[in-house]
Amino acid sequence: xxxxxxxxxxxxxxxxxxxxxxxxxxxxxxxxxxxxxxxxxxxxxxxxxxxxxxxxxxxxxxxxxxxxxxxxxxxxxxxxxxxxxxxxxxxxxxxxxxxxxxxxxxxxxxxxxxxxxxxxxxxxxxxxxxxxxxxxxxxxxxxxxxxxxxxxxxxxxxxxxxxxxxxxxxxxxxxxxxxxxxxxxxxxxxxxxxxxxxxxxxxxxxxxxxxxxxxxxxxxxxxxxxxxxxxxxxxxxxxxxxxxxxxxxxxxxxxxxxxxxxxxxxxxxxxxxxxxxxxxxxxxxxxxxxxxxxxxxxxxxxxxxxxxxxxxxxxxxxxxxxxxxxxxxxxxxxxxxxxxxxxxxxxxxxxxxxxxxxxxxxxxxxxxxxxxxxxxxxxxxxxxxxxxxxxx
Amino acid sequence: xxxxxxxxxxxxxxxxxxxxxxxxxxxxxxxxxxxxxxxxxxxxxxxxxxxxxxxxxxxxxxxxxxxxxxxxxxxxxxxxxxxxxxxxxxxxxxxxxxxxxxxxxxxxxxxxxxxxxxxxxxxxxxxxxxxxxxxxxxxxxxxxxxxxxxxxxxxxxxxxxxxxxxxxxxxxxxxxxxxxxxxxxxxxxxxxxxxxxxxxxxxxxxxxxxxxxxxxxxxxxxxxxxxxxxxxxxxxxxxxxxxxxxxxxxxxxxxxxxxxxxxxxxxxxxxxxxxxxxxxxxxxxxxxxxxx
Numbered sequence: 001x002x003x004x005x006x007x008x009x010x011x012x013x014x015x016x017x018x019x020x021x022x023x024x025x026x027x028x029x030x031x032x033x034x035x036x037x038x039x040x041x042x043x044x045x046x047x048x049x050x051x052x053x054x055x056x057x058x059x060x061x062x063x064x065x066x067x068x069x070x071x072x073x074x075x076x077x078x079x080x081x082x083x084x085x086x087x088x089x090x091x092x093x094x095x096x097x098x099x100x101x102x103x104x105x106x107x108x109x110x111x112x113x114x115x116x117x118x119x120x121x122x123x124x125x126x127x128x129x130x131x132x133x134x135x136x137x138x139x140x141x142x143x144x145x146x147x148x149x150x151x152x153x154x155x156x157x158x159x160x161x162x163x164x165x166x167x168x169x170x171x172x173x174x175x176x177x178x179x180x181x182x183x184x185x186x187x188x189x190x191x192x193x194x195x196x197x198x199x200x201x202x203x204x205x206x207x208x209x210x211x212x213x214x215x216x217x218x219x220x221x222x223x224x225x226x227x228x229x230x231x232x233x234x235x236x237x238x239x240x241x242x243x244x245x246x247x248x249x250x251x252x253x254x255x256x257x258x259x260x261x262x263x264x265x266x267x268x269x270x271x272x273x274x275x276x277x278x279x280x281x282x283x284x285x286x287x288x289x290x291x292x293x294x295x296x297x298x299x300x301x302x303x304x305x306x307x308x309x310x311x312x313x314x315x316x317x318x319x320x321x322x323x324x325x326x327x328x329x330x331x332x333x334x335x336x337x338x339x340x341x342x343x344x345x346x347x348x349x350x351x352x353x354x355x356x357x358x359x360x361x362x363x364x365x366x367x368x369x370x371x372x373x374x375x376x377x378x379x380x381x382x383x384x385x386x387x388x389x390x391x392x
Numbered sequence: 393x394x395x396x397x398x399x400x401x402x403x404x405x406x407x408x409x410x411x412x413x414x415x416x417x418x419x420x421x422x423x424x425x426x427x428x429x430x431x432x433x434x435x436x437x438x439x440x441x442x443x444x445x446x447x448x449x450x451x452x453x454x455x456x457x458x459x460x461x462x463x464x465x466x467x468x469x470x471x472x473x474x475x476x477x478x479x480x481x482x483x484x485x486x487x488x489x490x491x492x493x494x495x496x497x498x499x500x501x502x503x504x505x506x507x508x509x510x511x512x513x514x515x516x517x518x519x520x521x522x523x524x525x526x527x528x529x530x531x532x533x534x535x536x537x538x539x540x541x542x543x544x545x546x547x548x549x550x551x552x553x554x555x556x557x558x559x560x561x562x563x564x565x566x567x568x569x570x571x572x573x574x575x576x577x578x579x580x581x582x583x584x585x586x587x588x589x590x591x592x593x594x595x596x597x598x599x600x601x602x603x604x605x606x607x608x609x610x611x612x613x614x615x616x617x618x619x620x621x622x623x624x625x626x627x628x629x630x631x632x633x634x635x636x637x638x639x640x641x642x643x644x645x646x647x648x649x650x651x652x653x654x655x656x657x658x659x660x661x662x663x664x665x666x667x668x669x670x671x672x673x674x675x676x677x678x679x680x681x682x683x684x
Contacts, residue, residue: 186654214654220603220610223401224648231394244509248605255519256397257528275511276604 037073038080039340041330042100042130044111044121049088054113057319058135058326059083062110064310065327074335079327086112090120097121101128107340108133110326113319115139118153125152131346135326136290136319138190143368154349154368156326156359160190163265163288164197166374166390167238170286172205174376174388175261177236179210181229183249185241186214194240194265202238210234215245222249223256230258242267247276254281266290269318269384279382286387290318291359292375294386303358318359325357360389393526398649399642404533404602406641407540411595412618413625413633414547415467415588421564421628422584424483428490429470430592431615432497437463437593438606439501442510452516452601456539459597460590467589468582476578494615501608509607512600536598543594544634547587551630556583564628613657620664626674635675 043062046055062081070078082104084096093112100106101124109125109132112118118137122145125132133154134142140160143153171177180202185191199209211232213225226249229237237253239246239262246268253262262285269289274282293304293315303324307316316324332355334340337348352370355362360372378387412434419427437459444455474493478486520531551557559580562570571577599614600606621640625632640660647659667674 213651216654216657218609218613220605221401221405221644223404224398224645225653227394227397227401228649228651244605247511248603251604255521255528255530257521257523272509272511276509278514278604 037077039074039077039334040080040082040104040106042097042104042106042109042111043081043083044086044093044096044100044109044117045083046088046113046117047083047085049086051088051114054136054319055086055088055111057317058110058113058323060311061307061316061320061323061325062135062327064307065324065331067310068306069327069331074331075338077340079331082106086117088114088117090116093117093120094124097124097132101125101130106130107334107342108330108345110135110323110330112137115142118142118155119145122150122153126150129346130342131349133326133330133349135322140193140367140369149367151350151368152346154329154364156322156329156370157290158372158374159369160193160265161197162369163374164194164199164238164240165201166288166376167194167240167263167265167286168198168201168205168207170288170376170388170390171202171236171238171263172207175236177207177234177261179208179234180236180238181211181213181232181234182209182238183213183215183225183229183241184239185217185245187217188241190265190267191240191242195238198238198240215241215249217242217245219245220248222252226253226256226258229253230256234260236260237262239264240267243270243273244276247273250285251277251281259284261286263287266318274379274382279379282379282382285379287377287379287384288374288390289377290375291321292377292384292386293317293321294384295375295389296386299356300358321358325359328357329355329362394649397527398645400527400529400533402642402645403638404530404536404641405644406621406638407537408595408599408602408614408637409618409621409640410634410637411540411543411591411598412614413621413637414544414630415592416619416622417625417627417630417633418560418584418588420622421630422560423475423479423581425475425486426490426619427470427475427585427588428487428615428619429474429493429497430588431611431613431618432494432501433463433467433470433589433611434592434596434599434614435501435606435608435611436466436497437589437596438600438610439510439596440593441597441600442512442606445513445516452597455516456594456597459593461593463593463596464586464590467585467592470589471582471585476581498609498612505608507608509605512604512606514604516601532602536602539594539598543591544630547591547630550587556580560584617660620660623664623674624667626677629674629676632674632676 045059046052066079066081084099086093086096100109109130113136115137118134119142121132131152135156137155138157138160142155143150171180182195184195211229237260239249246264250262264287266289268287304316333345333348337344353363362370362372365371373389373391375389376387377384415430419425440462441455441459444450444458470493474489478489517532522529559575562575563577563580567577621636622633625636644656647656
């Protein structure tokens with residue numbers, strides 16, 4: 001009880017501080033974002049709580065990038081990361097952003113990993129004029145909502161509908177599919193967003209959607225629907241769901257004798273997928289992802305070996321790569337801005353073009369979303385194998 | 393051809409419902425209690441089977457037997473701790489306790505091992521495909537149906553040919569009169585819980601092998617569906633539970649086959665409502681007049 005009271009007292013204090021800082025911020029012109037030779041960057045990530053593995057992976061990648069950048073420094077200045085843990089909760093993400101902008105007076109914020117927690121910081125960032133970069137928030141709403149650009153918000157990952165478009169192009173060009181079926185998780189906006197983009201692009205490419213079916217998360221029996229899909233005879237099935245159901249669906253599809261290629265998005269990316277579906281059933285399935293550690297590109301291989309050297313031979317996953325790229329994305333903007341002023345960093349971020357990073361070559365569009373390539377991975381005997389890279 | 397394929401899909405799903413429904417129906421038949429924790433016994437059985445196979449490195453049959461034994465003991469334990477003290481309490485008190493026990497098992501289990509799903513190994517039973525006239529039949533679904541039928545036959549023999557079965561029938565008919573005749577009512581009720589829970593445990597292992605993914609809340613929906621199946625066949629009647637389970641599985645498969653897969657769960661509960669309105673005693677129930 002006592003603990004709770006203390007926590008709420010602390011929360012109201014930080015809130016009050018945030019309001020005060022917001023008032024004075026507009027009055028004083030020089031907001032110092034570091035003293036002399038350091039640039040303070042806020043990190044607002046899910047270091048504990050429900051999706052802590054995402055936040056921790058991003059933090060690892062970001063720390064590696066910061067260590068590399070600080071070897072030379074940016075115009076002699078070093079980056080200093082100030083971390084707050086948002087505990088995977090939107091309200092904590094908001095108060096974390098308030099603390100970083102008012103108390104620590106950071107030049108920019110990196111975070112959060114999920115769309116919800118990133119959206120929770122938007123208003124604070126806009127009011128305090130501090131740029132925020134979400135490393136892995138894929139909802140279009142983060143940077144552009146209610147027909148309005150959130151001009152201080154940026155992201156490193158691509159947005160949900162983009163994966164659907166890439167998958168459709170892959171189906172038409174590489175698989176040479178003439179007809180496709182879509183099987184979505186009707187309880188997930190992520191799944192619906194990918195499916196809508198896939199359908200639009202696939203039809204634009206001259207393909208035909210022969211069946212559209214849906215399931216609800218936590219379903220376990222898909223055989224009846226799969227039998228129905230089988231009789232529609234599609235060349236290709238797009239399955240933009242999460243790994244638990246995707247694994248079961250692929251397994252049951254193979255048992256039903258549905259042997260066509262399946263394709264999903266980054267929601268499939270988990271070792272549990274292989275355990276559930278079985279290595280053999282996953283042959284001839286593909287996913288779009290942010291990057292592949294098996295990509296032969298030199299830049300990627302350098303990153304992989306640097307990461308393994310720092311983190312005890314652990315192979316970097318997509319979140320590690322996105323965290324790493326966010327560090328360089330920001331450093332590049334600070335360098336071009338020639339100052340650690342938040343306003344100037346924001347303008348430089350907006351002008352990012354042809355920046356070569358691990359998860360692709362970046363150019364920012366007018367909605368602050370990076371236009372970059374997506375990687376296609378193929379499952380071979382349960383292993384993710386780099387297949388190809390598709391440019392938008 | 394597609395219709396036959398869909399019927400086979402439905403029967404495999406229905407066999408699992410039927411095995412769980414048997415436990416519901418037996419317990420209801422004897423103590424007039426809807427044991428809502430039954431779906432969670434099914435979940436525990438599934439995990440016991442999983443650990444037997446992965447940790448103890450056992451094959452299908454020993455894993456099935458261990459799971460059935462553990463669940464039988466677990467069922468008796470639940471009955472002794474939660475339901476026995478309430479035997480003479482109101483029906484509603486017992487019902488609410490059952491819901492409480494169900495939640496306790498689910499969230500207690502999550503507290504102990506976390507909520508993340510677990511995947512059964514893929515090679516417990518061979519999954520060969522047979523093609524008969526264009527209908528593909530998985531050897532696993534044949535085996536599942538076989539195990540379900542065998543267990544139901546054993547159950548019928550126990551109920552109609554053994555002493556404990558006779559006691560169970562007597563207690564379900566009139567517990568007080570049975571007591572006067574020298575039947576140990578407490579032991580009979582415990583035996584009912586043990587047998588019903590053992591069947592749920594078997595259903596859990598079969599479910600794991602057939603559907604691979606298991607998690608602590610997996611018992612909730614199959615538990616409710618099995619309850620619908622029991623009511624559909626006439627709650628308290630053993631052959632009714634079998635037929636109700638298979639019928640519900642087939643109905644669900646046909647709903648999906650017609651392209652309404654999102655309505656599948658809703659249809660199961662619409663069936664429950666329709667049965668309760670138009671045929672409250674179920675398909676196999678006799679319309680008994682209460683004595684005044």
